[in-house]
Amino acid sequence: MKSLSRFFSFFLALATFFAASLFPATFVPAAELELTNVSYDPTRELYESFNKAFQKHYKAKTGKNISVVQSHGGSSKQARAVIEGNAADVVTLALAYDITAIEKAGLIKAGWQKSFPNNSSPYTSTIVFLVRKGNPKNLKDWGDLIRDGVGIITPNPKTSGGARWNYLAAWAWAHRQYKGDEKAVKDFIAKLFKRVLVLDTGARGSTNTFVQNGQGDVLLAWENEAYLALKEQKGKFEIVTPGLSILAEPPVAIVDSVVDKRGSREAATEYLHYLYSDEGQRIAGQNFYRPSNPVIAKEFGDRFDLKVNLVTVDDPIFGGWNKVQSVHFNDGGVFDQIYTR
Amino acid sequence: MKTRLKNKTIPGFGLSLGITMAFVSMVVLIPMFSIVLQSSALGWSGFWKTVFDARVLASYRVSFLCSFIAASLNCFFGVMLAWVLSRYRFPGRRIIDGMIELPFALPTAVAGIALTALYSGKGWVGAFFADLDIKIAYTPAGITIALTFIGLPFIVRAVQPVLEQLDPVYEEAGRMLGASPARIFRSVILPEIVPALLTGFGLAFARALGEYGSVIFIAGNMPFKTEIAPLIIMSKLEQFNYGEATAVALTMLMASFVIMFCINVVQSRAARFVKE
Numbered sequence: 001m002k003s004l005s006r007f008f009s010f011f012l013a014l015a016t017f018f019a020a021s022l023f024p025a026t027f028v029p030a031a032e033l034e035l036t037n038v039s040y041d042p043t044r045e046l047y048e049s050f051n052k053a054f055q056k057h058y059k060a061k062t063g064k065n066i067s068v069v070q071s072h073g074g075s076s077k078q079a080r081a082v083i084e085g086n087a088a089d090v091v092t093l094a095l096a097y098d099i100t101a102i103e104k105a106g107l108i109k110a111g112w113q114k115s116f117p118n119n120s121s122p123y124t125s126t127i128v129f130l131v132r133k134g135n136p137k138n139l140k141d142w143g144d145l146i147r148d149g150v151g152i153i154t155p156n157p158k159t160s161g162g163a164r165w166n167y168l169a170a171w172a173w174a175h176r177q178y179k180g181d182e183k184a185v186k187d188f189i190a191k192l193f194k195r196v197l198v199l200d201t202g203a204r205g206s207t208n209t210f211v212q213n214g215q216g217d218v219l220l221a222w223e224n225e226a227y228l229a230l231k232e233q234k235g236k237f238e239i240v241t242p243g244l245s246i247l248a249e250p251p252v253a254i255v256d257s258v259v260d261k262r263g264s265r266e267a268a269t270e271y272l273h274y275l276y277s278d279e280g281q282r283i284a285g286q287n288f289y290r291p292s293n294p295v296i297a298k299e300f301g302d303r304f305d306l307k308v309n310l311v312t313v314d315d316p317i318f319g320g321w322n323k324v325q326s327v328h329f330n331d332g333g334v335f336d337q338i339y340t341r
Numbered sequence: 342m343k344t345r346l347k348n349k350t351i352p353g354f355g356l357s358l359g360i361t362m363a364f365v366s367m368v369v370l371i372p373m374f375s376i377v378l379q380s381s382a383l384g385w386s387g388f389w390k391t392v393f394d395a396r397v398l399a400s401y402r403v404s405f406l407c408s409f410i411a412a413s414l415n416c417f418f419g420v421m422l423a424w425v426l427s428r429y430r431f432p433g434r435r436i437i438d439g440m441i442e443l444p445f446a447l448p449t450a451v452a453g454i455a456l457t458a459l460y461s462g463k464g465w466v467g468a469f470f471a472d473l474d475i476k477i478a479y480t481p482a483g484i485t486i487a488l489t490f491i492g493l494p495f496i497v498r499a500v501q502p503v504l505e506q507l508d509p510v511y512e513e514a515g516r517m518l519g520a521s522p523a524r525i526f527r528s529v530i531l532p533e534i535v536p537a538l539l540t541g542f543g544l545a546f547a548r549a550l551g552e553y554g555s556v557i558f559i560a561g562n563m564p565f566k567t568e569i570a571p572l573i574i575m576s577k578l579e580q581f582n583y584g585e586a587t588a589v590a591l592t593m594l595m596a597s598f599v600i601m602f603c604i605n606v607v608q609s610r611a612a613r614f615v616k617e
Contacts, residue, residue, distance in 0.1 A: 076579045101581055156562060158576040198479050199562040201575070208454065208558075213461035215479070330580060339396065339564035 033066040033267055038088035040075040040161060040250070041204050042225045046287040047092070053283060054274050058267070066267060074202045075161035082107065082255065089259050089268045092252040094161030096313075097321035099253050112253040121249035122275035123289035126310055127169040129240040130210065130219040130226040137217045141243045142173040146191040151216035153198055155206045157328075157335055162203035164329060166220040168318065169246035171328075172311040176244060180317075190338045211237070222248070223304070224288035247310035376594070379587040391585045392592045396564055397573055401593070404570040407481055408549035411488035412496075412542050418489075419496025419541065420534065426497070427504040441498065444491050449554030456487055457559045479561030484569065487555045492545030499541030503534050532614070539608040543601055550597055 039047060051068040058066045071078065071086070075094035082088050083105040091108075093099055096119075102108050113120045131139055137150055145152060155163040170192055171185060178184035197216050200206040203225055210219035211229050218240075219226070226239050252272050259265040274280050281291035285300040297306065311317070318324050328334045380388060391397065426438050444452065458464050461478040462471040470477055477483050507530065515525040553571040561567040570593055577586035 074579070076581075080578065080581070156576065159572075159579050196563075197561070199564075201557050201562065201572070205558065209457075209461075212463075213457055213478070214463035215461065325580075331577070331582065331585065336396075 032064050033264065034069060035066065035089045035264060035267055035271055036069045036071065036087060037090050037092060037271070038071045038078050038082055038086060039092040040078060040094040041072055041202055042162070042222055042228070043092065043250075044070075044072050045228065046224075046284060046289060049287065050275070050280060050283045053279055054271060057274055057277075057279070058270065061270075068271070074159065076101070076159075087258050087262075088255050089262065089264050090252060090254055090272055092250065094248075094250050095164065095321060096249070096251050097325055098161065099251055100321065102253075102255065107255050107257045108253055109256050113251060115254070116252065116272055117276060118292045119249055120251040120253060122252060122272070122280065122292055123250070123284040124292060125223045125248045125250065125289055126245045126308065127166050127220060127242075127248065128223045128226050128245070129242060130221050130229060131217065131238050131240055133236055133238060135238055135240065139218050139240060142170055142192075143177065145170075145218065146188065146195060150195055150218065151197045152192065152195045152218055152220065153200075153206050153210040153216040154196055154220040155203055156199040156201060159201040160203055160206075162222050162225070163206075163220075164324075165222070165246055165248045167328065167335065168313060168324065169220075169242070169244075169311075172246055172315070172317065173242065173244045175317050186334065186337075189334070193335075193338045223290070227288035227303075241305045241308050244309045244311065247312045249312065373594070376587045376591055379583055380585075380591050383584045383588055387584070388588050391588045396568070397570070397589060399565045400568045400570040400573045401596070403481060403484065403566075403568060404550055404593075405596070407484040407488055407569075408546050411485045411492055411549050412546040414485070414489050415492045415496045415545050416538060416542055419493055420500055420538065422493075423497045423501040423504055427501055441494050444494055449491065449552065450558070452490055453487060453555035453558030456490060456555065457483070460486060460559065478559050479567065481567060483559040483561070484556055484567060487559045488549040488552060491552055491555060492549050495544040495548065496538065496541035499537045499544070500534050503537045504530075507533055532611075536608050536612040539604055539611060543604040543608070546604075547597055547601060550593065 037047060037051075047068075047070050051070065054068065055066055058064065071081075071088070073081070075098050078091070079093060079098035079101050082091060082102050091099060091102065096113060099108065099112065103110060103112060116122070129139055129145075131137070137144075137147075139145060139150065144150070154166050157163040157167045167189070170189060174185040174188040178188070198206070198209050200209055203222060206219060207221060207225055207229055209215045211233060219229075221229075223239075226237075230237055230239060252275065254265065254268045254272065259268050275284070276293070278293070278296060281293045281296040282299070285291045285296060285303070288303070290304055291297045291300065297304070313324060314320050326333065383391065422441070426434060426441075457478050460467040460470075460483055462468060462476070464478075467477055477486065511529050512525050515529050520528070551571060553569075553575065556569055557572060560569060560572075562572060570589060574586045574589050574593075577583075577589065
């Protein structure tokens with residue numbers, strides 16, 4: 001009995017502690033405006049510095065304080081959260097397909113991709129190889145990856161937006177290499193994925209597997225993610241830009257139904273427009289995303305290989321996200337056929 | 342039956358049953374029913390095709406096998422741990438006792454990342470086994486380790502109170518009658534703890550079946566080899582394919598229910614045996 005009452009008093013103390021730690025937060029004088037930006041995994045560092053710059057800009061322009069709440073996760077998981085009621089004013093996701101899913105749920109108006117310049121993609125990226133220092137397996141291009149004894153690390157295209165770009169980049173290279181012979185391309189992709197050692201569910205997980213846990217010889221990664229790994233682990237890795245890769249255009253959009261309810265359309269529009277300003281573009285470049293403004297991109301010319309051949313998902317060999325998703329990634333699609341017995 | 346009528350501590354049988362039913366409906370029954378409803382959109386043939394797809398079948402095998410091995414391992418180590426904690430007094434016992442629940446409190450993703458770092462070819466434990474040409478992380482062995490980690494508290498917390506209540510005079514009597522330590526364990530201690538052990542096993546096994554967060558980091562997630570059923574469900578959800586995701590979930594649920602039901606039957610038999 002005694003121990004029971006002791007348990008209850010402990011529990012009560014704990015509950016009081018939590019209650020006390022919760023409440024002060026509600027009494028902090030709130031910023032006059034708040035925006036929620038639902039984004040994907042590797043943009044953490046980018047939006048951390050961008051939000052600070054935007055707050056200053058917004059205060060200077062309108063005299064109002066604004067705060068931005070960030071949320072990060074796998075791109076399609078984030079899209080699902082928004083569809084299921086996570087009230088985001090803006091979404092900044094890894095691929096247009098995920099924003100289209102929100103559009104289909106009726107939260108974003110059709111034609112969102114024309115609302116902002118450059119297919120609503122303020123920054124772009126591409127897929128590169130991250131290899132161990134000195135490139136011991138001498139991996140120069142996609143063709144080298146299917147050699148015997150090469151271990152590849154990539155996330156799973158079924159669960160990761162970034163991995164879909166990996167897959168498409170490999171496909172684009174093979175399509176050029178084998179002059180459009182579909183069977184040869186499929187064979188190449190199958191061989192490539194047979195060399196994969198670990199299929200993580202997201203891009204950050206794969207980076208962790210390759211960098212921290214030392215698995216595999218090459219990581220197929222977002223360019224920005226690869227540079228981040230390079231910065232954090234100096235002298236241990238190298239970046240190899242393949243001869244042909246994909247132009248990844250992570251798009252942004254305003255969630256119409258949310259901003260109309262909250263009356264935050266003006267601030268949300270300003271937020272996304274500011275991504276295209278010179279300062280926004282520079283912040284993107286500093287965080288290893290390729291600025292869409294060619295003038296600013298040139299400033300980062302020593303960082304990015306601007307001459308690399310890039311194919312977009314709207315290229316005739318792919319025909320846009322809807323087609324790519326149903327042909328390649330849906331259940332029973334080309335990707336699944338690699339893993340059948 | 343008499344005891345129920347006399348027991349008036351909690352007011353009114355009708356009221357308490359009503360509250361119980363309402364609570365269970367809100368928290369368990371209605372969500373379960375929505376799973377059935379969602380998957381029924383597929384129709385019979387679609388349901389069948391999804392649930393018995395070769396790759397999905399392989400994932401059930403990985404899930405059930407690894408969960409079963411993990412829960413069995415926990416039975417052994419969990420009883421040992423409970424024994425040490427309840428029978429001996431040593432410095433630091435309270436700390437270890439408190440640490441048993443850590444696997445519950447720790448976010449599972451953190452556990453997964455930590456275990457992977459430890460058991461991959463570069464980690465402390467993994468490097469040792471790598472020299473012997475044994476891979477742990479990114480194989481079913483790695484999955485089993487993650488599931489053992491999250492299941493341990495169930496066994497310890499189920500068995501520990503029983504061992505604490507067990508009067509040492511029975512063991513003493515056995516010793517006086519000339520029984521060997523092994524015999525005492527088998528004939529005196531084991532029958533007492535079996536019902537609790539089965540409960541703990543059932544809980545640990547069920548928890549392991551549904552575990553996602555810690556496993557995906559250590560599993561490698563290769564189709565047919567180290568892909569767990571919850572991952573199949575997740576990847577179907579990522580494609581906005583709710584029907585098929587819930588179909589696989591429903592199958593897992595049914596299988597788990599059958600297994601848990603069997604364990605419960607065995608457990609109540611064992612409990613009755615102990616009382617007699």
